[in-house]
Amino acid sequence: MVVSDETRHGMKVEQPENLRGIVDLPHLSVSQLGTYDDCSLKYDLKYNQHVPREASGPMIAGIAVHKAIEIAETELWWPEARNFEGYEAPGYLAFLDVFTRAVDTAEGPIRWGGTAGTEDREWWEFNGLFMLQRYQHARIAMAENGWGAIEDETEYRVLAEFPGVNRAVIGYLDKFLMHEGGEPMIVDWKTGKIGNADPMQFATYARLLEIVRGIHVSRGLAIFLRAGTAARAVKHMTFRPLVPHVDEMFAGLERGLDAGIFRPNTKAWCSTCEVRASCWYWQGQGGDPK
Ligand code: SF4
Numbered sequence: 001m002v003v004s005d006e007t008r009h010g011m012k013v014e015q016p017e018n019l020r021g022i023v024d025l026p027h028l029s030v031s032q033l034g035t036y037d038d039c040s041l042k043y044d045l046k047y048n049q050h051v052p053r054e055a056s057g058p059m060i061a062g063i064a065v066h067k068a069i070e071i072a073e074t075e076l077w078w079p080e081a082r083n084f085e086g087y088e089a090p091g092y093l094a095f096l097d098v099f100t101r102a103v104d105t106a107e108g109p110i111r112w113g114g115t116a117g118t119e120d121r122e123w124w125e126f127n128g129l130f131m132l133q134r135y136q137h138a139r140i141a142m143a144e145n146g147w148g149a150i151e152d153e154t155e156y157r158v159l160a161e162f163p164g165v166n167r168a169v170i171g172y173l174d175k176f177l178m179h180e181g182g183e184p185m186i187v188d189w190k191t192g193k194i195g196n197a198d199p200m201q202f203a204t205y206a207r208l209l210e211i212v213r214g215i216h217v218s219r220g221l222a223i224f225l226r227a228g229t230a231a232r233a234v235k236h237m238t239f240r241p242l243v244p245h246v247d248e249m250f251a252g253l254e255r256g257l258d259a260g261i262f263r264p265n266t267k268a269w270c271s272t273c274e275v276r277a278s279c280w281y282w283q284g285q286g287g288d289p290k
Pocket of ligand 1: 039042045264266268275279281
C-alpha cells in the first residue's frame with residue numbers, strides 16, 4: 001500500500017505507507033543544510049520569509065532536463081537510441097516543452113549561467129539534446145553492466161526522522177540502483193559544472209536509506225551531463241565516512257534554526273544569490289562586486 005506525493009519537480013511518486021504520518025511535517029533537506037552553511041541569512045530569506053527569488057536559467061534548464069529524464073524512465077524511452085537522436089526526438093521535445101513553458105512564464109528577467117550569461121536560452125535549446133544523450137548513454141551502460149532500478153520512478157523520495165532531530169529529513173534520489181551482484185548505488189544526474197558534486201548529499205541519502213530501508217549504501221555516482229566524454233562525465237563519490245556524522249549535521253542545522261541565528265556570510269558569492277534583492281547586507285553595501 002502506498003500514498004502519492006508531489007516531488008520537487010511536480011511529478012507524482014509513490015511512498016511507503018509508513019511515511020504517511022511524517023509527510024506533512026516541516027522537514028529539512030540537504031539543500032537547506034547547504035544553504036544554511038553557505039549563508040544563514042539567505043536561508044532565512046528563502047525558507048522562512050519566502051521573499052521573491054530571481055529566476056535562474058540554470059535551475060529552470062536543470063529541472064527541464066530532469067523532467068525529460070523522468071519521462072524517459074517511466075515511459076522506458078531510455079533503451080532506444082531513436083528517442084534521443086535529434087531535435088525532433090520525443091526525449092528532446094519533452095525537455096523543450098518544459099523548458100519553453102518555464103522560460104516564457106518566468107517572472108522578471110532570468111539570470112543565465114556561464115561566463116557573462118553565455119549559457120542562455122539558445123545555448124540550452126542547443127545543448128539540452130546532448131545532455132540527454134549523455135544521460136541515455138550512461139543509463140544504457142549501467143544496465144549493460146548489471147545495474148537495475150530498485151524503484152521505477154526516476155526520482156525516489158525518501159523521508160525519515162533522524163535521532164536527535166525533531167524535524168523530518170527528506171531526500172530526492174535521482175536514481176537508486178541495485179547491481180545483480182547485490183550492491184546498491186545512488187545516482188545523481190548533474191546539469192551544472194563538471195566535478196561539482198556534494199558528498200554530503202550522497203551521505204544524507206545513504207543515511208535516509210539506512211533508516212527507511214535498512215540498506216547500507218557505499219557507492220554513489222555523479223553523472224555530469226554536460227561532459228564531452230564519458231570519462232569526464234562520471235565521478236565516483238566518496239561519502240561513506242561522512243554517514244555517521246549526518247545526524248549531527250542536521251541536529252546542528254536545527255539548533256541554528258530554533259535559535260534564530262541568521263547572519264550574512266560576508267564571503268558568500270552574493271552576485272549569484274537569488275534573494276539578494278531582499279538582502280539587507282547586499283543592498284546595504286551597494287551590491288557586492290563579486
Ligand atoms: S546576498 Fe549574500 S549575504 Fe545576502 S543573503 Fe545572499 S548570499 Fe547572503
